[in-house]
Amino acid sequence: MHEFHQLSATSLQGQPINFNDFEGKVVLIVNTASKCGFTYQYESLQALHNKYASQGLVILGFPCNQFGQQEPGGATQIEQGCLINFGVSFLMAAKVDVNGEHAHPVFRYLKSALPGFLTRKIKWNFTKFLIAADGMPIKRYAPFTKPEKLELTIQKALAQAKSTL
Numbered sequence: 001m002h003e004f005h006q007l008s009a010t011s012l013q014g015q016p017i018n019f020n021d022f023e024g025k026v027v028l029i030v031n032t033a034s035k036c037g038f039t040y041q042y043e044s045l046q047a048l049h050n051k052y053a054s055q056g057l058v059i060l061g062f063p064c065n066q067f068g069q070q071e072p073g074g075a076t077q078i079e080q081g082c083l084i085n086f087g088v089s090f091l092m093a094a095k096v097d098v099n100g101e102h103a104h105p106v107f108r109y110l111k112s113a114l115p116g117f118l119t120r121k122i123k124w125n126f127t128k129f130l131i132a133a134d135g136m137p138i139k140r141y142a143p144f145t146k147p148e149k150l151e152l153t154i155q156k157a158l159a160q161a162k163s164t165l
Helices: 041-055 075-086 105-113 147-163
Strands: 008-010 016-018 026-032 057-063 128-131 137-141
Touching (some): 026 041, 026 105, 026 147, 041 057, 041 075, 041 147, 137 147
Parallel strands (some): 026 057
Antiparallel strands (some): 008 016, 026 128, 128 137
């Protein structure tokens, strides 16, 4: 089992999310915020979820309040905002830190595996990490990279996953 599949998180509803459930699936992890200039990306993330979930894509959003205090609400506010404003039905984790001594283990691992430009730190909301079906991190995307720009890489990763089954 790959190191990624040994990780876990807690859902926005307080339920465990065990990453070993994602073995054989392509995973896109995104740190999110509901009051960010990039919040519109929820729509594109949901479109990717709608299009590729049945083929093995898992999208997992991690709300974070570390950048400009742009995710100030609690779980209920976050959940309602995502659902009402963007129709989000993909997995959302409980609010986490992505940098610093309290950074969630998922982000510690991803920043180590896929360091950013000049620094390992996540610089802003909507940084994206694509993980292959075998648990190997594929690529890190900057916040300004629109989710639809990941589609070709997602398709390739899904095809690769299908061919190894």
